[in-house]
Amino acid sequence: MDSRGERIDWQADGRPVSVGLTSIGAGPKLFLLPALSSISTRLEMRPLQERLAARFSTVAIDWPCFGDLPRPKVHWRPDLYRSFLRFVLTDVVQPVATIAAGHAAGYALAQAADDPAGRLILLSPTWRGPLPTMIGRRMQLFRAMARMVDLPFVGPAFYRFNVNGAVIGMMARGHVYDDPAWLTSVCMAQKRFVTEAKGARHASFRFVAGEFDLFADRESFLGTAKRAGTGIHVLCGSRTPRKSKAEMVALAELANVTAEELPNGKLSFYEEFPDETAEAVTRFLGSHA
DSSP states (O other): OOEEEEEEEEEETTEEEEEEEEEEEOSSEEEEEOOOSTTOOGGGGHHHHHHHTTTSEEEEEOOTTTSSSOOOOOOOOHHHHHHHHHHHHHHTOOOSEEEEETTHHHHHHHHHHHSOOSEEEEESOOOSOHHHHHHSSOOHHHHHHHHHTTSTTHHHHHHHHHTSHHHHHHHIIIIIOSSGGGSOHHHHHHHHHHHTSTTTHHHHHHHHHTTTOOOSSHHHHHHHHHHTOSOEEEEEETTOOHHHHHHHHHHHTSTTEEEEEESSOSTTHHHHOHHHHHHHHHHHHHHTO
């Protein structure tokens, strides 16, 4: 088994962007996409990736402006992320299956609806950002807040207020991790390090505000999933927050989707319980071999 930390180069609105990538294992190729969130990088997929690497060649990649590398100031928006995913699946990796977590699931479904590329395994799939999910709708105020983060002086201060240790700990223990003790001081330091990468503020709060939402409503989300074809499997944890779980249940009810609820976990169950997640992924892929 080999492990390689690499970088790939891409351009967003003409600006060069370096993105982190890690390859482990040998065998049929699996592509792992982490969630889009303030504390997410490909490292959250590492425990699952290590377990799958016993049978598969695994490739985990960061989203532009969400990794641990410096991030340029760009008007980050959904069409850029869709373009990036097309680039990766065309020029970087051609997998037998893609494993996408959280908000990445919507982008994976949209790509599959346009150009199917293997089976899809969606971990805690979501289509709506945290603020619109909490309020139940999108508001112009959220967009204004997202733009404010780009401003000099005011923007960095507003961003730091939203990613301080207390806020991250509250959100992580409330919605992301099942066991409060799992988020140790070491884990917290790793999460905080991600938020402090140069330029991190330019995309992070846009996700929170719903600016990276591909879909206006549940119906368009489900419609895209229908067009994505068969071979779609949804995994979620038994303690997934109620509003998010309702969207996953609706997705699982489609005729072309299968689903499994693991006995533990919230939104990031795959990070906290990688053994159970790897077993579920392997079962699904084995049943479709």
